[in-house]
Amino acid sequence: MLFKLTATALLRCYATSVLLACCILHSAAANSDDFFADIDVNVDNLNQLPSPNKWFVRQLLSYGVEAPGQGFSRSEVGFNKIETSIHGEVSYTFSERISGRIEAEAFYDAIYRLDSDIQPSAQELSEFETRFQLRDAYLDISLTEQWHLRLGHQIIAWGQSDAVVIADVIAPHNNYTLLQADLRDVRLQVPAAHFTRSTSDFTLDMVLTYDAGFNQLAPLGNEFDPFIALRDLPQPLAQYNADNKIEYFVRLKHNFHGGDVSLIMAEANNNTLTLQQAKAEQLSFSQDRFSVLALTSSLSQGLWVYKAELGVHHNKSLMPAATKFNHYLGGWPQHDQLLSMAGFDYVGWRNTTLSLELNLQHTAGDTDALSIDKNEYGAMFSLLWSDTNEKLTVKANAISMLDNNGRIFRLNLEYPLTDAFKVGGLLVHYHFNQSDTLYPYRNNDVVQIYGQYDF
Amino acid sequence: MKKKNFVSGRTLSCWLLTPLLLLSVLVSATENNSLSARDIMAQVDARDEGENSVATSAMILIDSRNRQRVRQLKQYAKEYGDKQKYMAHFLSPADLKDTVYINYDWNASADVDDESWLFLPALNKVKRISSEDRSAAFLGSDFSYADISGFELEWYDYRIIKESEMVDGHDCWVIEYEPKAALRDKVLRTTGDVKTQTWVRKDIFFQVKSKIWKARAGEIKYFMATDVEQIDGIWTAQKMQMITTKNDKRQHSSIFLIQDINYGVGVGDDIFLPDNMQRAAAMN
The missing domain is CATH 1.20.5 (Single alpha-helices involved in coiled-coils or other helix-helix interfaces)
Known part of the structure; x- marks a missing residue:
């Protein structure tokens, strides 16, 4: 009986095993075959081309995780920006030779100067509480087969460096916040006539700008008020555009297999304001005039792209040391500067682009009276990782800044919930020592979250 | 009469x-x-793809939860003898709109690296990017750059593993290829592909199905080309899908749909110049 039971059990067990094995094999085979099955696409409007125009609204919440300290209008930990913005761009093709584009953004900060002792002027409110920013308003005109003209307000970015301004001297930068702005908002437009002649080996760019302005600066008492160290002085501070409003820029670029090299020359106004005159009634800041001669290059080899940039800024006004400030009330001293960058992008590691750039700045002449050392070193490390299917994008930067300006760490994550709606987060940490020029801004760390809806 | x-x-x-x-x-x-596996793949490699083409396409990315996201693009391609130039201009979604990608795919005989550039409208800047990482996702999809640019004939050893198998009513060879021993490291580094089995239609030397074993453990990709039709005399797959699996489970997949394609329409050279990318984005 026991034997019979055991035999039956064994038989059942064997039969079950065979069945199970068959099922597993069948299932494996079925799984494998399924991967060649046709996938149904359930997407509407595929036959319609998308509109050439684009709009999005963005809501940003920014939280200051530290109190900025004395002199700043925000005195406590808390929200420092609740900003709603709308972005629009419209393109139109008039003919085969002429097209046009307008792109602009409007921002509204719902808590601007809330709980602040500083009473903002109407002009300040129109610049920072409700802000309108034109990005592009230009006509593209094909003059001949090879000559093209872009005429109007436009953003022009030259050079290879992401950390230092060497050849990228045309577009003023948005310095309202330090490395918190979305990448698209870092550079500001300039009114320009931009002529281009391109062949397969050479490209010649000639740019003429008029009244292009200077870097956008934070207002009095704001977290990145660039004049915070001077606010205790009795005189008010005034900012002026350059006297000579016309700037010239030329770039000749040669493309060869695997690389390119560009020669850039410019007679330009410095986009960083410098002291022009200090009087009893006012400190006047304006743009000084300087010349730029620069070489930039990039070279692709295997999984690496090497980048280099070398430039001379001739007759550039530089900030004196705090102890020597009173010696230069008629204008800051002018020096020649040699700036350089060497770096690479590497793409051989798991859908990630790793970038490193090293910066060196050498100031000619006697630099004892300056706020910077004769030789300054900087570096920037970046990581850009994107999941397959681009579900999650991670951007991280660590920057060691030139001019004794300390270090900044930035982490940005973005996740698209749908094609039209994405959410993101940004963390910026500022690490400035007492000897750093940016020391007053050491407590401006922020955490931001945002959502963007495209339509 | x-x-x-x-x-x-x-x-x-x-x-x-x-x-x-x-x-x-x-x-x-x-x-x-009487054709050997290599002869067949040489014919696949030499198949006429047109002197130039302009296409409007859609890339549909499907995640593991079957959520679909669509990006539409306009593509231009032109043959130059020693290389093929390719340009893709994103029309949607909004956050990718006006991104432009250019690639110069040099023939293996030129023995030089391919070249690629990317124009990001947010930065208003053209960036040279490495095109040697062919294992990287093409436009964020399951297709890698290697899948898109095609195989390098001289990199692999080929063998026929089945003389005849029907796929959608068409007789196919089943061919397996692996990197040559001397090139194994290079091929693995650049494509990430360990081995490929491909089904080649005998009548038109067209790859209609492939199974690609990736270097990452347990990862296999499945490729299908359907709606294969002759357009302007060129055999064209109007739907291509790629499914990425890990340990026999689907991770995600992508579908590339050609909505409209025209061959031999006269594509200018200017459109492939990296320094024209910004203007090309504005003009399209």
């Missing part, structure tokens, strides 16, 4: 042509049967 003559003439033609046709089919079949 005329009618008779016509019929007679037609019949005569039939009599004359039929054996010739049969003979040519037999010769062709014999030739095809």
